[in-house]
Amino acid sequence: MTLCRSGGLWVLAAMTDVLTMVAAITERQPVQGCQKYTGEMLMRVMKTLFAVAAAAAFAQALAPGLAHAQAWPQKPIILVVPFAAGGGTDAFGRPLAQQLDTQLGQRVLIENRAGAGGTVGASQASKAAPDGYTFFMGAAHHTIAPAIYPKLDYDLEKDFIPIALVAQPPQVVVVNPKVPANTLAELIAYAKANPDKLNYASAGAGTTHHLAGELFKLLTKTQIRHVPFRGAGPAMQDLVAGHVDVMFDGLGTSATQINGGALRALALAAPKRSPAVANVPTAAEAGLNSYEVSTWYAIWAPKGTPPEIVERMKKEIATALQSALVKDAWARNGSDVPSLAGAEFAAFVKSEIARWGKVVKDADVKLE
Numbered sequence: 001m002t003l004c005r006s007g008g009l010w011v012l013a014a015m016t017d018v019l020t021m022v023a024a025i026t027e028r029q030p031v032q033g034c035q036k037y038t039g040e041m042l043m044r045v046m047k048t049l050f051a052v053a054a055a056a057a058f059a060q061a062l063a064p065g066l067a068h069a070q071a072w073p074q075k076p077i078i079l080v081v082p083f084a085a086g087g088g089t090d091a092f093g094r095p096l097a098q099q100l101d102t103q104l105g106q107r108v109l110i111e112n113r114a115g116a117g118g119t120v121g122a123s124q125a126s127k128a129a130p131d132g133y134t135f136f137m138g139a140a141h142h143t144i145a146p147a148i149y150p151k152l153d154y155d156l157e158k159d160f161i162p163i164a165l166v167a168q169p170p171q172v173v174v175v176n177p178k179v180p181a182n183t184l185a186e187l188i189a190y191a192k193a194n195p196d197k198l199n200y201a202s203a204g205a206g207t208t209h210h211l212a213g214e215l216f217k218l219l220t221k222t223q224i225r226h227v228p229f230r231g232a233g234p235a236m237q238d239l240v241a242g243h244v245d246v247m248f249d250g251l252g253t254s255a256t257q258i259n260g261g262a263l264r265a266l267a268l269a270a271p272k273r274s275p276a277v278a279n280v281p282t283a284a285e286a287g288l289n290s291y292e293v294s295t296w297y298a299i300w301a302p303k304g305t306p307p308e309i310v311e312r313m314k315k316e317i318a319t320a321l322q323s324a325l326v327k328d329a330w331a332r333n334g335s336d337v338p339s340l341a342g343a344e345f346a347a348f349v350k351s352e353i354a355r356w357g358k359v360v361k362d363a364d365v366k367l368e
């Protein structure tokens with residue numbers, strides 16, 4: 001390309017040999033179809049030429065990323081859920097995946113990879129190819145894990161890109177109907193009178209279920225044995241079957257069982273009641289002050305996932321959270337619809353790691 005003066009305007013003229021243009025300008029020789037350049041004209045020509053070239057280079061560099069984001073997704077997406085099917089992560093993950101199916105035009109497939117309080121699935125997700133086809137649905141448990149598991153082979157803050165917080169249900173104290181307690185006060189009295197006779201189920205060591213149980217014991221000065229499971233789903237099955245007595249569960253897993261009569265709910269570990277189980281009092285209303293524990297669920301991408309895909313997924317999740325399908329599911333499971341993404345969500349994760357680290361230290365919680 002070269003610049004020629006025609007009718008008082010500078011216009012771009014195609015040339016088959018750029019070297020011809022350079023030689024013509026350098027030697028002050030007119031190019032065929034162009035008038036002779038002056039020194040001042042040459043400076044203007046060269047500045048314009050460099051500006052055009054720079055703009056073209058920038059557009060060329062940007063184009064692959066834009067094209068990638070527009071083309072994505074071209075195949076199914078994997079959403080790693082680090083707990084067994086049937087738990088709280090599933091209760092929120094599956095409706096969200098279903099809504100994203102519709103929005104993205106590709107399947108979002110749940111892969112349950114349970115073990116070690118959710119850290120097995122987190123480890124596997126952190127090592128997935130960062131191509132935009134694997135995402136991780138973690139939970140509050142993963143901000144507790146660094147204080148519980150000293151040899152984690154991943155770092156939640158360094159090996160993942162935070163996308164968005166998606167659900168935040170409260171914890172609830174539930175018992176199998178065979179337990180001789182109809183209120184929280186009766187449960188505390190029975191546990192004090194029968195040290196180590198009761199046991200409580202959790203989704204695994206280092207989960208919010210576990211910490212909620214230990215905090216309950218600390219506040220009530222009771223002795224209740226901890227029975228860890230490979231996720232809230234299996235724990236819930238054994239609680240309903242009567243193999244374990246108590247669970248300090250996320251409402252996302254328990255709401256259906258409570259409303260169906262399979263479990264007895266004694267108190268919410270929350271500052272206010274939940275419409276999902278409107279007749280269940282808060283812990284404070286039931287006589288236990290300062291007992292507030294909530295869990296939460298969120299989406300991350302493996303480190304290195306293209307930023308344009310991260311931004312696209314962030315927007316798609318924000319849209320999904322406002323859909324009727326998701327709002328209905330969240331209401332049934334006792335969760336508000338949060339609005340926390342990107343850098344603000346990253347700051348929240350950092351604060352949760354510090355908060356739970358202190359709880360673990362103060363309660364002297366250790367792996368069993």
